[in-house]
Amino acid sequence: MDNIAGSKSSLGWAVNITVLVIVVLWLIPTVGLFVSSFRDRDQISVSGWWQAPFAVDLTFRSRAASEPVQQDGLWIYEGNLFAEDAALAQTFGEGSGEITAFGNRGTQPAAYVAGEEVDLGDGETLLVNSDGTYRFTAAEEPRRPPTVYFEAETPPEFTLDNYRTVLTADNMDLAFINTLTVTIPATVIPILIAAFAAYSLAWMDFPGRGLLIAAVVGLLVVPLQLALVPMLRLHNAIGIGQSFLGIWLAHTAFGMPLAIYLLRNYMVGLPRDIIESAKVDGATDFQVFTKIILPLSFPALAAFAIFQFLWTWNDLLVAKVFLPSDDASKVMTVKIADDLLGSRGGDWGILATAAFVSIAVPLIVFFTMQRYLVRGLLAGSVK
Amino acid sequence: MNPIIAGLVTIVVGVGGCVGYFYLSNLLLDKVIFPARGENISRNINRANAVRPWLFMFPAIFALGLYLVYPVIGSFWRSLYNRAGNEFIGFGNYQALFTSGDFQVAFFNNLLWVLVVPAASTFLGLVIAQLTDRLSWGNIAKSLIFMPMAISFVGASLIWKFVYANDPDIGLINAIRDFFGLGVIDPMLVPFWNNFFLMVILIWIQTGFAMVILSAALRGIPEETVEAAIIDGANPFQIFFRIKVPQIMGTIVVVWTTITILVLKVFDIVYTMTGGEFDTEILPSFMMDYMFRDDGIATAVAFVIMIVVLPVMIWNIVQARRELR
Amino acid sequence: MRRALIAGVATAALSAGMAHAQDLTFPIGEGEFNWQSFDEFSSQNDHSGETLSITGPWTGPDNDLFQSVIDYFEEATGATVNYSGSDSFEQDIVISTEAGSAPNMAVFPQPGLAADLASRGALAPLEDDTANWIAENYAAGESWVDLATFPGPDGQEALYAFPYKIDVKSIVWYVPEAFEEAGYEIPETMEDLKALTEQIVDDGGTPWCVGLGSGAATGWPATDWVEDMMLRVNPPEVYDQWVSNEIPFDDERVVRAIEEYGYFLEDGRVAGGRQAAATTDFRDSPTGLFTFPPECYMLKQATFIPTFFPEGTEVGLDADFFYLPAYESEDLGRPVLGAGTLFAITQDSEVARTFIDFLQTPIAHEIWMAQSGFLTPYGEANPAVFPSDVQRNLNEILTSATTFRFDASDLMPGEIGAGAFWSGMVDYTTGADASEVASSIQQRWDSIQ
DSSP states (O other): OOOTTTSSHHHHHHHHHHHHHHHHHHHHHHHHHHHHTTSOHHHHHHSOGGGTTSOEEEEEEEEOOSOOEEETTEEEEEEEHHHHOHHHHHHHTTTOOEEEEEESBTTBTTOEETTOEEEEETTEEEEEOTTSEEEEEESSOOSSOOEEEEEEEEOOOOOSHHHHHHHTSTTHHHHHHHHHHHHHHHHHHHHHHHHHHHHHHHHOOOTTHHHHHHHHHHHTTOOTHHHHHHHHHHHHHTTOOSSHHHHHHHHHHHHHHHHHHHHHHHHHTSOHHHHHHHHHTTOOHHHIIIIIIHHHTHHHHHHHHHHHHHHHHHOOHHHHHHSOSSGGGOOHHHIIIIIIHHHTTTOHHHHHHHHHHHHHHHHHHHHHHHHHHHHHHHHHTTO | OOHHHHHHHHHHHHHHHHHHHHHHHHHHIIIIISOSOSTTHHHHHHHHHHHHHHHHHHHHHHHHIIIIIHHHHHHHHHHTBOTTSOSBOTTHHHHHHHHOHHHHHHHHHHHHHHHHHHHHHHHHHHHHHHHHTTOTTHHHHHHHHHGGGGSOHHHHHHHHHHHHOSSTTTOHHHHHHHHTTOOOOOGGGSTTHHHHHHHHHHHHHHHHHHHHHHHHHHHTSOHHHHHHHHHTTOOHHHIIIIIIHHHTHHHHHHHHHHHHHHHTTOOHHHHHHTTTTTTTOOHHHHHHHHTTTOHHHHHHHHHHHHHHTHHHHHHHHHHHHHHHO | OHHHHHHHHHHHHHHHHHHTTOOOSSOTTOTTSOHHHHHHHHHHOOOTTOEEEEEESOOTHHHHHHHHHHHHHHHHHOOEEEEEEOTTHHHHHHHHHHTTOOOSEEEESOHHHHHHHHHTTOSBOOOHHHHHHHHHHBTTHHHHHHHTEEEOTTSOEEEOEEEEEEEEOOEEEEOHHHHHHHTOOOOSSHHHHHHHHHHHHHTTOOOEEOOOBOGGGTTHHHHHHHHHHHHHHSOHHHHHHHHTTSSOTTOHHHHHHHHHHHHTTSTTSBTTHHHHHHHSBTTTGGGGGGSSSOSOSEEEOOTTGGGGSOTTOOBTTTBEEEEOOOOTTTTOOOEEEEEEEEEEESSOOHHHHHHHHHTTSHHHHHHHHTTSSOBOOBTTSOGGGOSSHHHHHHHHHHHTOSEEEEOHHHHSOHHIIIIIHHHHHHHHHTTOOHHHHHHHHHHHHHHTO
């Protein structure tokens, strides 16, 4: 099977490079998210994530915090701009910043080159050195301490604060457990039920089979929003109410058409002779199903499992409707969307982190399942 | 009770209950109701075999009937009533929809989505599946391309904000334009094309799905057919399009259908990126606008969605019928 | 991992147990609070062992603040209150009332939604003397009663909700230092504000930041603009007629208000231009005030916006606000646009009724006032408890108003106020014609009547 890739080395190179380009294109957005999750909101809005690892020139404002000294009829302020302001001191560390330009008006924050003494008029002068030391003199007592704007090379800054906020939010651990409690049964139960139904529809003969298949295909497109309110009403009427049991039932039913559709399509393609010879050997349908069909259908089962797992894991709508809205039963998506984002709507750093935290588990699941997927695929290709 | 233990117990009970149902009911059928012994042995076996499919399908049919068929019928009925739900107006809601400009925009956009997204995702997925097939680092490449599948739609929309934002300090596209000295544009405001920018997000997510399923199908192709073609002197492109693609057509249809269905349900992307403004509305987000306000209109939109996808459904049903014969 | 998780759960359980014995935010009897009202309320009500569930739109810090008010109710009555906040409260409450799983009480940020639920019979009417109490004790009391009075399922009008906590929208945020350096004065009249806008453009600056982006709710900040301008070019009666659609949306008086908003969008007056204004997220819109050189000098946005100022910004020093002034030439007084939340009973119970009584005590207002982000029209609540002058000044805008009107988009039917009006304003902001936009909104309104 030495076809497209490998037969000719030039083509091989082309394939390698093409795939590399595609992978890079696919990764760029996610990398952006990943980098942003380590930056705080202010940084995200002043420089692009692609600039995050580099020092950038940014403008700052500092106010003299010290008292003026009166000397030779002049009022003099002296000090270090980096030290005057706690936030600046934190950004630049102890005196490590390097000022390139400065100014005394917000409209022209970088009017003068560092190290140059400037006459501001009205008997005022200002000198700012690149290490942050400054000297402001005025002929009359200033009404208030002078404000100095400056441009400085800002070191890249990364923070784990976003992760701390997201992971240590009240009851986040509980939300994580709740998500697992919702997701695992909501993935396994529909697979079991659908596998039996798919087998019946694929390999058992009975009147009305074609109609049922058509019905399942038709139900694929039903927007689940239609079912939310009537079903919740039903749950309340029969005493399930808003509970984990309710959400399992809902997820099971909503995932069912796709599960039956995918599994049946796969099972139909399994080699007929294996099944028939097994039946000739006296195996019952139940045995054929458990001993032959299930193992052979592993790739399809795994594919659907991944699909359903991701769907339930990332689901927000169903969880909001079928689970009570108290803290004890919030799942992660609800927790993030309603608690974290509601109160910090514009905090892109938190949003990025939340998105990243919530994909971690699905990714782990995928990478573990992938091995089985491939193994299942090889086993399946015996026909 | 400790939530972890509660969770574990319920998982065991739920899954065990399902397995138990199938095993025990099957046992009951074979051993007690229609035992394969005694004088009626052959009649019993036949009867058991007639009942068994329904036994296997009962939980699925029950769930589908209750959670999907019943609301669909109820909703269809509801869509024939007015806003308050107390006056029968026949197809009045549908009529109102098709005369409304907003709906026409949403309808047209939705057709675009249904045509473009499944086609693009399936095509890209197929090409990537083939290209990575023999690559030594193919699995790594596939995993990376699959990754967006794991991201929630809201998360995905956020990611693309970092690409599309109109501020060159946040959005990558504008940063690149800025770098080349081009003016800042807002991708969400470019008429007509803004729909495609939104579609890119879903294609980005769904290509991974198509790729995984199709690469499984490609591996299932018998080697002999490919070898025979090579001996006949076919070039790689001919092998791919003439030999391989026809053999996995069934899987392609499944993937295509699955993505089409997803397209018709996803409102999150449009909802979070533009809120349906700037002529980017699609039917699912249009429906959400009416949901709980005017259920008559909302349910009517749901049925329009189902009608839009009818061709794909019929295609599938025909396909399934053909297999039956 | 498992062990760590269990430990985490144990700690959570432990801290939940401690929540009961937690300290009240302000010790009873200290400070300038009206403790007498608390003691009186406490001695009259006892609901030990009963529980009350409340849902509302407050999450995060607001959740904690409301919790601090609840603590006093629990302390006074012995009842247990479970409050859960949700960012998509509007959707949740509709679903839960439809499904019959509603909590005891709900806090509505939009009177329109409460009216809708009242007409479906999902809310229990409040007692008649509550209406009298509001009329007598709230500033502009009658207008509050009107606001919370809706027709029930039988068409009978009754007071269904209790207004509590108010936001003022008629304010403009600016950076005092930027104004000072450029020599700009706080405008006292709309004429001055327009002159200032033009002066800033002449000086080579950009006067305004506007951001309409808000996901599915994109466009709402522009509706605030139009409503504020509406109150500045038309008498309040016209505003009321507009809200109830007694005059059509495309009436020339409404179109004029939209065009008044349009004045601030014209070339060079808004940072990034009209297109950018429509897509910039409202949460990102304050950023431009704080850059050097400033991307813009002014931002009109409600009282909550400082949450989205850059970290470490001190309101009153680094940023400040002024009242969006009225036209000197129009003689319409000092109109103020606001919004607020309304408490309604979704599952009737004794405790829920008592909670409404509790909201009528000064202490229920003062506890939140003394922390942050709370304004009230209740005269008995002591302004001395406000933690800062900024808060006091804001409340001052509220109390010195000659006209107070509630956010129109919250009062209009959902399809308009949370739909067509939003989209229409987005279209207008990106360049559509005001009267065309207005008539398309009116068409939508016609279609739902």
